[in-house]
Amino acid sequence: MARKRAKRVKSSVEYASPEESRELAKRIGATRLFAKYERSFTAASGLPLTIRPLGTFRMPATGHKRENPFCALVSTSRKGCLACLLAQTDLEKGNSAKARTTRCFAGLHDSLVPIKMGRRIIAYLQTGQVAIGDLDASSFDHAHSELILRGIDLDSRTARTAYLRSVSLEREAYQGFLKMLEIFAESLGVAANALQISKAEKTGNPAATKAIRHIRQNFERAISLAEISKVAGASCRHFSKVFKEETGHTFVDYLTRTRVESAKKRISETSDRISEIAFACGFESIAQFNRAFKSVSGESPSSYRLTANS
Template sequence: MMTESLKSPPRTAGVKRAEKGVVTLLTESKVYRDYERAFVAGTGLPLLLHAPEMLTVIRYVRKQENPFCTLMADTAQWCTASYNLQRKVESEAQLAPRTLKGFAGLCETSVPVRIGENLIAFLQTGQVLLHQPDRSQFEAIARILAAWGSQVDLKVAEEAWFNSRVIAPRQYEALIHLIDIFAHNLASCGNLLILNQQKPERPEISKACFFIDQHSSDEISLAAVAIVAGMSANYFSGKFVEATGVNFVEYVSRVRVGKARDFLQNPDLRISEIAFDVGFQSLSQFNRAFKRVEGCSPREFRAADTTI
C-alpha cells in the first residue's frame, strides 16, 4: 500500500506545462489525424483540436471551411461576431458539448477534452445549418451586410450561403456524440502522453519510474522505491516531484489507471477484478483515481468504448 495521502494533488507547474504540450502532441498524433480525416470525409464538416482561450478567430483548414465563411473572413464585423460566438460556446462547453447559432444561422460546436478535472482542449466543428436555407433568410443577411458596409459580392455570398452544409438537428446531435466519445479517448491518450513527457533526466528517478511500472500491481510504498533510487524517503519525494511534475501517489495512480484502461476493453473482466489486478486496494479507491485521471468512472469508460 502507498504511504502518502490519497487526496487529489494540486496541479503543479510541471503538470500545467505538460498539458499544454500534450495538445500539440495530440494534434500531431496518428489517432487524431486518422479520426479527423475520417470525420471530415464522412460528414463534410470541419474539425479542429485547439487549446482553450484562443486569442484570435478560429479558422479551419481552407479545404474544410464553409465557402461562405471563407468569403466573410475579410469582414471585420463578421470576425468580431465569430470570435464572440466562439468564446461564448467555449465558456458554456467546459463540462459537456455545446452548440450555439451565430451569424447567418450557422452553428458552432465545442466539445471539451478533459484529463480528469482539468480542461486541456476543445474539439471544434460547425459552420453548418440545422435548417434548410430560404431566400427570406438571405435577404435578412444581405441587409446586415449592407449595414456593415461590406464589400462582399452579394451574388457570390448568396450562392456560397445556399451551398452551406445542412444537417438535420437529430443527425447533428448524433455526430456531436461521436466527437464526445472521441474526446474521451483523446483524454486517455493525453494522460499517457503526460506520463511520457514527464520522463525524468536523472537516472535515479528513471530507475524508480521503471520500478513503479514493473511493480505497480503490487503493494508499493514511497520508502521502498526511494531505496531503489538510492535516496532517503524525504529527499526522494522532493526530487520525484521536481523530475515528473506530480507526486509519488499521483504517478503510481496514473500508471495503474493506464493499465486498467486496457483491461476495461475486455467485457469479460469484472471492474472489481481489474481494480485489484492493477494494484488498487479497494474498488472505491480505484473509482476515485480513475475518475480523477480519466474524467469518468470505469463503468462509463467501458460503456463509451463499447459504443464506438
C-alpha cells in the same frame, strides 16, 4: 417573512491550464487516432473538425479543407474577423462539461465538444460553420443585412455565392454528428492520459528515470515514498520536488495513473472480475480503486467495461 437564499451549487467542472491545454491539444492532434477520426467525421458530415485548446482567441477551421467559404471570406475583413472571434469566445464561456452550440450573426452554427481527462476539460473538439435547415435567398438576405449592420464590407455577389455553398443539415442530423464527437472525445481523453504517462517516461533526469522504471516494474504492490526515494538516491523531499519538475506529476499521481492504465487494459481484454483486477493492479480496496479510476478516466470501471465491450 424572510426569504431563503438559494444555495449556490459548486460546479464540478475543472479545467486544465491554458499552457497544458495547448500542449495536449497539439499532441492529441498529431496522433493517428485523431487523424482517423477527423477523416471519418468530415467524410460523413462535410464539416470541418479541429481541436481547440482552452482560452484560444483564434478563428476556427482556418485553412481546413472543409472550411465554410463564407466564413473564410468574412475573416478577410478586420471587422468580420473580430465579430467571429467574439462569437467563438462566447461559445467557450459557461461552466458546462457537455457539448454546446452557438448561432453566429450570419445564422451559422458552431459547436464545442469537451475532451476530458478524468474530471478536467483539457481541450475541445470544434465543428460547425453549418446552416440548420434549408438555405435560400432569404437566408442570405438576413446574413447580408447583418454584414452591413456591422460595417463588414464585402462584395454582395461574392458573399452570396459563398454563403449558399454552406453545408446545411437538419437539426436531428447535426445532433447525431455531435453525439459522434462525444464518443470521439471520450477516446481522445483516454489517449491524452496515455500521452501524459509517455511524456513523463521521457525525462532525462537520472533520479526520475530510475523511479519511473521502478514504478513500472513494481506498481502491482505497495510502493512508499521512502522506498522510491531510496531507489532514486535522494531524500524524500528532494525526490518529490525533482519528480514533479521532470514529469509534471507527483509520485502518487504517476503511480495511480500507471495502475489505472494497467487496469483499463485488463478490463477491456479479460473477463476477470473488477475486484480481482483492482487488487492485481496494486489498489488496497475497491473503494480506492473506484475513486482513482473515475478520477483518471472520468467513469467507473464497470461503465468502462461496458463501453470497451460494446
